[in-house]
Amino acid sequence: MSQFDALEYFKQVYDEVPEWVAKMHRYAPKALEHYTLLRNEIMVDGALPKKEKELILVGINAARRYERSMLYHTKGAVDSGATVEEVADVIATCIVSRGIPAWLTGVKAVEYAISYTGEEGDSGASLSTGQLEENTCYTLEQCERYYEQEAGSIPGWVQILKQTNPAVLQKYTDLRSTVLRDHVVSRKVKELLLIGINVAERYREGVKIHVEGAKKWGATDAEIADVSLVALLTAGIPAWFEGSDFL
DSSP states (O other): OTTOOHHHHHHHHHSSOOHHHHHHHHHOHHHHHHHHHHHHHHSSSSSSOHHHHHHHHHHHHHHTTOHHHHHHHHHHHHHTTOOHHHHHHHHHHHHHHHOHHHHHHHHHHHHHHHHHHTOOOOGGGSOOHHHHHHTOOOSHHHHHHHHHHHHSSOOHHHHHHHHHOHHHHHHHHHHHHHHSSSSSSOHHHHHHHHHHHHHHTTOHHHHHHHHHHHHHTTOOHHHHHHHHHHHHHHHOHHHHHHHHTTO
8 A cells, every 4th residue: 555656656647746736746645645545446436437426527517616626536537438428418417406597607618518529419329300309298198108108206495386386397397208208318317316316415315215216126235335435535434424324
């Protein structure tokens, strides 16, 4: 362990030694060494491949509006094989959980990916009109059936929103059903991303909803554990506390 070169590790990852790494090396070299070993242990192919881990960190940091870390992991995602379309699909998923501010931050990840790859993206990956219509909830009854299929019953928050502002329920359900579907990123990975966002912010109800969603789409405990470990890197050990409760 004493021969592990943390500075060289980050230089290989980012093509340079970030300033925060250099400062930690100056003021707390052993802490940097141990953090780097932890990062190196987590950010490898495991239950989840490294590319998906990087994409999840892009999304978590967009949701937390932490641009610097988001861009680091956008580079990591692209270096691991992610496309511009996958980055954009991940960022769009964040809107469901953390609203338009997540997109306003996340669009910078999309712009970075375009610049870094030199590609504009594949317009053919966009949803067709037919696909959009298929996922549009035209009536409140259709919205209710959607949540019954998703959760097994109509959640209380849906019932109250139907009573107090049914138009918002319809529009939100339209957004949710359009974004949370297999596209260039799978529905399962999107659910895992939403677990990551919620464990990072210690929102237990959100974790519960999306653990159930991820398992419905085939996620394993090992994959959920991987997400919680990935979130630990950006949000600290409380992220693991929250995720591990559901294993």
